[in-house]
Amino acid sequence: MKDLANAKLLGDADLDRITSVVSNLLEEVIALSERVAKLEGNGDPNAAQDRINEIIERVLTPLA
Amino acid sequence: MTDSIFDILAWRDEEIPRVRTLLGMRKFWSGPLYGQLREEYERMTDGKPTPETADEAWPIVDALPSLPRWAWLDRHIQDRLWDDVGKMVDDRIEALSRSLQPKNDDLGTLRIEADFTYPEYYETIDFHRQDGGIWREDRGAAVYAMGARVIHVGRNNDFQLHDAFADSLDAGEPQEILDLACGFGKTTFSLKKKYPNAHVEGIDLSAPCLRLGRRMATEMGLDIDWRQADMEHLPYDDNAFDLVTTTMTLHELPLDAIRQSLAEACRVLKPGGTLVALENPLVGEPLRDVLTQYHSQIIVEPFHYDFRRADMAEFAKDAGFTEAETHAWSPFGDKPGTATNPRSWVTPWSWIQAYKA
Numbered sequence: 001m002k003d004l005a006n007a008k009l010l011g012d013a014d015l016d017r018i019t020s021v022v023s024n025l026l027e028e029v030i031a032l033s034e035r036v037a038k039l040e041g042n043g044d045p046n047a048a049q050d051r052i053n054e055i056i057e058r059v060l061t062p063l064a
Numbered sequence: 065m066t067d068s069i070f071d072i073l074a075w076r077d078e079e080i081p082r083v084r085t086l087l088g089m090r091k092f093w094s095g096p097l098y099g100q101l102r103e104e105y106e107r108m109t110d111g112k113p114t115p116e117t118a119d120e121a122w123p124i125v126d127a128l129p130s131l132p133r134w135a136w137l138d139r140h141i142q143d144r145l146w147d148d149v150g151k152m153v154d155d156r157i158e159a160l161s162r163s164l165q166p167k168n169d170d171l172g173t174l175r176i177e178a179d180f181t182y183p184e185y186y187e188t189i190d191f192h193r194q195d196g197g198i199w200r201e202d203r204g205a206a207v208y209a210m211g212a213r214v215i216h217v218g219r220n221n222d223f224q225l226h227d228a229f230a231d232s233l234d235a236g237e238p239q240e241i242l243d244l245a246c247g248f249g250k251t252t253f254s255l256k257k258k259y260p261n262a263h264v265e266g267i268d269l270s271a272p273c274l275r276l277g278r279r280m281a282t283e284m285g286l287d288i289d290w291r292q293a294d295m296e297h298l299p300y301d302d303n304a305f306d307l308v309t310t311t312m313t314l315h316e317l318p319l320d321a322i323r324q325s326l327a328e329a330c331r332v333l334k335p336g337g338t339l340v341a342l343e344n345p346l347v348g349e350p351l352r353d354v355l356t357q358y359h360s361q362i363i364v365e366p367f368h369y370d371f372r373r374a375d376m377a378e379f380a381k382d383a384g385f386t387e388a389e390t391h392a393w394s395p396f397g398d399k400p401g402t403a404t405n406p407r408s409w410v411t412p413w414s415w416i417q418a419y420k421a
Contacts (some may be wrong), residue, residue: 005179023089023145026085027077027085030081030088031078031082031085033078034081035081048080048081049084052081052087053091053092056088056089056092057088057092057096059094061096063092063133063137064096064097
């Protein structure tokens with residue numbers, strides 16, 4: 001019987017999936033943050049890419 | 065919503081943050097993450113003989129700590145691209161079908177073969193990780209068309225690269241122009257805009273892409289003929305065209321298909337005619353070249369490895385062209401591997417230009 005109580009359960013493929021979950025969540029957060037910015041009147045479309053790049057860089061910094 | 069294909073495929077307000085997220089991730093991948101890889105590479109080669117070729121650099125690159133993360137993000141962005149854009153197209157599928165119906169005022173001709181034989185590699189490989197490819201149904205072509213606007217980091221929303229390619233052509237005043245593997249016509253449109261008085265014809269294996277191309281061309285007022293055909297077996301007489309082009313195609317083909325396609329291009333060109341192919345080759349910088357080849361592997365371009373190691377000028381001469389040359393092409397001023405920005409990833413472009421005597 002495997003020791004599922006203590007063994008490491010996630011392999012490389014699972015980590016790939018979990019990182020995808022995190023990255024997909026990032027996209028959802030960005031989509032929502034842009035909606036909020038628009039509703040609050042702070043959503044300058046010309047600055048959208050810069051705003052989004054900043055969020056991505058902050059969130060993904062551990063990858064680099 | 066109107067039946068205009070450009071209205072249908074335009075980004076909606078709520079979709080733009082998702083597109084910008086993809087672009088932002090690609091920017092992170094090509095900037096900080098690539099820069100980290102380069103720093104690691106420079107540390108590992110410091111004080112040792114500098115690798116001069118991709119093969120020499122390969123084992124070093126494989127040992128770089130950031131390589132798996134770089135590769136993971138590359139793969140993720142590509143998958144996310146098709147997933148996001150696929151959902152966008154699904155929301156438009158009825159309007160898309162209506163728009164692609166033939167209309168009385170369609171410009172040019174569209175010739176689709178009833179029993180078309182696709183090359184085996186084309187049917188069996190989902191190039192660029194796009195499930196189902198671009199040839200089975202209109203949805204796939206539309207997904208490709210929308211996705212193509214977010215691949216080249218912010219400079220391709222209006223296909224500026226293809227316009228720059230056409231603008232850079234120096235082929236005199238061609239009257240008969242053939243665009244091989246034209247897809248939905250990115251380059252074909254640019255050719256017709258540059259040479260409005262020429263007869264321009266685009267061929268591709270994908271009928272859905274051709275339908276999409278014709279609709280777009282009609283809405284742009286561009287009179288172009290579209291035909292389903294295999295560039296290995298061109299359905300044209302000898303000496304029929306002044307200029308034959310193909311962009312970002314050859315690297316998708318097995319080497320024997322490249323040889324056959326070049327021979328066909330030479331056959332249908334008139335004496336004095338020119339073939340120009342836009343491609344992205346190795347650049348002679350070992351780290352970047354290894355990563356370029358990994359990138360091609362990741363996004364499923366299975367013949368890219370062999371293509372990048374083959375001499376296309378020699379292939380062209382073997383195919384019957386009397387002169388052939390390749391040269392780097394940097395339409396937006398970015399030269400990969402230069403000292404100005406060595407830590408930023410830039411897709412290298414090159415021209416293969418061949419002449420028929």
